[in-house]
Amino acid sequence: MSVFDIVITVLLAILCLITIVFDIASFRSWAKAKEKTFIGNWADIIFRVLLAVMFLLRPFSVITVLFLVTLALTTPLAFTCLSPEGMRNAFGLNPVSNLSYEYKKNNISIETLYIYAQNKPKAAAYNLGIKKPKTVKMLADWYGKHGYENPLTK
Numbered sequence: 001m002s003v004f005d006i007v008i009t010v011l012l013a014i015l016c017l018i019t020i021v022f023d024i025a026s027f028r029s030w031a032k033a034k035e036k037t038f039i040g041n042w043a044d045i046i047f048r049v050l051l052a053v054m055f056l057l058r059p060f061s062v063i064t065v066l067f068l069v070t071l072a073l074t075t076p077l078a079f080t081c082l083s084p085e086g087m088r089n090a091f092g093l094n095p096v097s098n099l100s101y102e103y104k105k106n107n108i109s110i111e112t113l114y115i116y117a118q119n120k121p122k123a124a125a126y127n128l129g130i131k132k133p134k135t136v137k138m139l140a141d142w143y144g145k146h147g148y149e150n151p152l153t154k
Contacts, residue, residue: 005063012066019073025090026076033083037135039113040079040128048075080115080126082135084142087115100146101139103130113139116146 001009030036048071055067081088086095098118106112106125113130114123123146129135 005061008063009066012063012070016066016070016073019070019077022090023073023076026081026088029088029090029092030081033081033085033088035138036081036083036088037129037132037138038079038081039126039130039135041126042128044078045128048078079128080124082138082143084138087117096142096144100144102146114146115143 052068052071055064055071058064077090083093084096086093086097086099094117100116102114102116102123104112104114106127110127111130113126113135115126116123
């Protein structure tokens with residue numbers, strides 16, 4: 001093993017441990033919500049699959065295994081948990097009072113849910129799980145609309 005391989009292996013091992021801590025914190029936060037729904041973005045999932053395939057095509061090594069384990073461990077972080085209290089993540093809760101939402105088509109005409117948070121200039125975009133009845137009802141009941149009428153609740 002070269003010095004470069006050792007450095008990459010150590011960095012991936014550290015990243016793997018950090019990801020485990022974030023996963024545990026996320027699961028604990030999600031468990032606190034009595035009612036919850038999960039949303040995500042298909043581009044993030046496709047990116048993860050392409051990365052995994054790219055590394056599976058490489059020769060088998062410790063680096064490949066550590067990368068794939070880290071990639072698998074980051075998969076829960078690709079989803080956002082919505083609850084009546086707000087968006088739950090590893091860092092805690094972003095309360096409903098700080099959030100608003102909007103459904104519209106994105107640049108490639110895919111229906112997308114945009115969630116706006118106070119003090120953030122850009123909205124988070126989601127397109128997985130956004131039409132589940134539970135998600136639509138939760139947004140309509142507890143989250144503020146971002147200057148529009150929700151077409152899914154008409």
